[in-house]
Amino acid sequence: MLELEKKVNPLLKVDELQVNLAKRFGGYSVVSNLSLSIEQGEIVGIAGESGCGKSALSLAILQLLPKGMERSSGKVVFDERRIDELSLRKLQGIRGKEISMIFQDPMTALNPGLKIGTQLTETMSKHLNLSRREAQGRAAELLEKVGLPRASELLNQYPHELSGGMRQRVMIAIALSCQPKLIIADEPTTALDVTVQAQILQLLKKISREEKLAILLISHDLGVLSQMCDRILIMYAGEIVEQGTAEDVLHRTKHPYTRGLLSSMPTRDKKGKVLQTIEGTVPPLSERGSACAFYKRCPVSRPDCLQSKPMLQEGQGHAVRCFYPLVKER
Amino acid sequence: MENILAKAENLTKLFKTGRREIRKAVDGISLEVHEGETLGLVGESGSGKSTTAMMMARLLEPSAGRILYRGEDVSKLKGAQKKRARKQIQYVFQDPLSALNPRHKVKTLLEEPLAIFKVGSRTERMEMVEEMLAQIGLSSNYMNSYVHQLSGGQRQRIGIARALMIQPEFLILDEPVSALDVSLQAQILNLLKRLQKQFDLTYLFVSHDLNVVHYMCDRIAVMYLGEIVEVQKSEDLFANPQHPYTKMLLGSMLDISHDTQANLQLAEV
Numbered sequence: 001m002l003e004l005e006k007k008v009n010p011l012l013k014v015d016e017l018q019v020n021l022a023k024r025f026g027g028y029s030v031v032s033n034l035s036l037s038i039e040q041g042e043i044v045g046i047a048g049e050s051g052c053g054k055s056a057l058s059l060a061i062l063q064l065l066p067k068g069m070e071r072s073s074g075k076v077v078f079d080e081r082r083i084d085e086l087s088l089r090k091l092q093g094i095r096g097k098e099i100s101m102i103f104q105d106p107m108t109a110l111n112p113g114l115k116i117g118t119q120l121t122e123t124m125s126k127h128l129n130l131s132r133r134e135a136q137g138r139a140a141e142l143l144e145k146v147g148l149p150r151a152s153e154l155l156n157q158y159p160h161e162l163s164g165g166m167r168q169r170v171m172i173a174i175a176l177s178c179q180p181k182l183i184i185a186d187e188p189t190t191a192l193d194v195t196v197q198a199q200i201l202q203l204l205k206k207i208s209r210e211e212k213l214a215i216l217l218i219s220h221d222l223g224v225l226s227q228m229c230d231r232i233l234i235m236y237a238g239e240i241v242e243q244g245t246a247e248d249v250l251h252r253t254k255h256p257y258t259r260g261l262l263s264s265m266p267t268r269d270k271k272g273k274v275l276q277t278i279e280g281t282v283p284p285l286s287e288r289g290s291a292c293a294f295y296k297r298c299p300v301s302r303p304d305c306l307q308s309k310p311m312l313q314e315g316q317g318h319a320v321r322c323f324y325p326l327v328k329e330r
Numbered sequence: 331m332e333n334i335l336a337k338a339e340n341l342t343k344l345f346k347t348g349r350r351e352i353r354k355a356v357d358g359i360s361l362e363v364h365e366g367e368t369l370g371l372v373g374e375s376g377s378g379k380s381t382t383a384m385m386m387a388r389l390l391e392p393s394a395g396r397i398l399y400r401g402e403d404v405s406k407l408k409g410a411q412k413k414r415a416r417k418q419i420q421y422v423f424q425d426p427l428s429a430l431n432p433r434h435k436v437k438t439l440l441e442e443p444l445a446i447f448k449v450g451s452r453t454e455r456m457e458m459v460e461e462m463l464a465q466i467g468l469s470s471n472y473m474n475s476y477v478h479q480l481s482g483g484q485r486q487r488i489g490i491a492r493a494l495m496i497q498p499e500f501l502i503l504d505e506p507v508s509a510l511d512v513s514l515q516a517q518i519l520n521l522l523k524r525l526q527k528q529f530d531l532t533y534l535f536v537s538h539d540l541n542v543v544h545y546m547c548d549r550i551a552v553m554y555l556g557e558i559v560e561v562q563k564s565e566d567l568f569a570n571p572q573h574p575y576t577k578m579l580l581g582s583m584l585d586i587s588h589d590t591q592a593n594l595q596l597a598e599v
Contacts (some may be wrong), residue, residue, distance in 0.1 A: 264512045282419065
């Protein structure tokens with residue numbers, strides 16, 4: 001839509017990000033040379049199998065990588081600031097305020113020993129300089145906004161007293177509490193029932209549209225991404241192998257890996273047929289080299305795919321990391 | 331009329347949740363499993379689908395009601411008789427990593443059911459283990475591996491193989507692919523389909539994933555708050571759901587449709 005005008009200054013720009021395991025674990029590359037950008041208010045999805053590096057990528061953006069993994073090069077620019085160079089103290093002014101995160105499992109992300117109210121006001125009193133009373137009032141508002149009635153009662157409850165869906169709504173309320181510009185949501189609905197999942201996703205989408213909130217949505221579920229995202233990035237073995245609008249990636253698929261993911265989904269039209277699968281498994285970190293990472297599992301690979309690594313075209317358009325992209329529409 | 335393999339009558343399970351609190355996890359359900367079919371059991375967490383599955387496998391004692399297997403009441407059996415009945419009914423768990431003993435090698439894990447039922451000599455049992463590994467698409471090199479050395483998909487293959495070792499008729503699959511990535515999920519679903527044909531198995535397939543259930547099952551039972559609210563042939567259920575909860579469930583499915591992003595609006599019902 002307005003892509004051309006906005007293109008100049010994306011909200012988040014990750015530039016040639018490289019995440020490696022620490023030397024003592026072999027120093028292997030987990031995320032290799034990855035670039036992406038997110039515009040204000042845009043919902044961008046990242047898909048891929050376990051071990052493809054999608055969570056490492058999201059953690060690296062906020063310097064939350066666990067011990068044993070490190071960002072060895074690359075830039076992260078948020079709102080025209082290099083946030084990868086910030087000191088921990090300065091970064092804490094951004095975490096939870098301008099960029100917040102929603103994790104998969106609210107039971108481990110919430111503190112079981114603190115009341116909902118305390119956890120909700122904690123972020124706000126830290127970032128917004130609100131008095132206790134103001135913060136309490138705003139907390140109640142937030143809970144209502146995420147679809148939780150009886151806010152005053154809820155503020156005095158502990159996480160274990162809530163259902164999974166309610167807990168995830170509380171997580172979203174906390175993430176929204178300081179009116180961030182970007183939310184990184186790592187499998188936010190994977191642990192939830194389908195009906196609750198639909199409600200939570202709807203809520204996120206509504207808030208994103210109303211408040212121009214950008215969301216980086218990480219999920220292994222292409223169904224979720226197709227319903228939520230403006231653009232989708234497919235990751236394989238630490239790299240983006242295909243990116244473009246949801247429509248392009250899912251319906252004008254170019255990469256054999258994306259095609260493989262789609263055809264292994266047991267959608268309704270495949271009943272009674274044998275599912276197409278992707279042979280083999282993701283190559284271990286130690287075996288990722290200078291050739292196409294998907295070579296071994298690829299149904300259309302040719303010998304020269306081993307000679308060098310295909311490049312991903314720059315820019316916002318539909319791009320693919322493959323020497324022999326699929327041409328036929330799926 | 332189809333042959334009824336297993337039948338639940340008025341099955342109820344109560345759990346004590348506090349000193350005076352009792353929760354009805356399963357509330358007087360009746361269910362028929364036809365021989366050779368795959369019956370799906372769907373519902374949200376807490377709806378009682380796993381409790382039902384575990385009672386059907388005789389892993390949990392029902393508080394009331396009975397389970398008939400080939401017409402025989404198996405719910406009151408004890409000791410040797412219970413063991414005999416269980417031989418026909420095997421269970422595959424969601425998470426093979428916690429269901430399989432991490433200190434045993436694959437060959438021990440697969441031999442154990444045979445040893446329990448005193449099938450064959452040690453050498454014969456090892457041959458059977460090797461045969462089964464071939465059936466599930468693993469080479470015999472994995473005989474001496476431990477579970478943690480296997481990938482998620484391989485682990486679940488071992489979980490399935492272990493359940494099949496003593497040639498049961500009825501396999502209860504509790505979310506067997508929920509922990510797997512789509513490409514592995516597809517491999518396991520294909521495998522289950524093939525094994526079912528090959529060994530004439532009947533499946534009770536518990537899942538929260540409607541796409542998977544639709545793909546796998548002949549009939550589907552929908553559970554809600556401990557009750558079965560609807561049982562229909564898969565196609566009929568999807569084409570013409572009767573119960574409001576089923577409608578809501580189907581409305582929440584997120585498909586990759588050309589009609590991009592239509593589903594999320596539908597779910598608002």
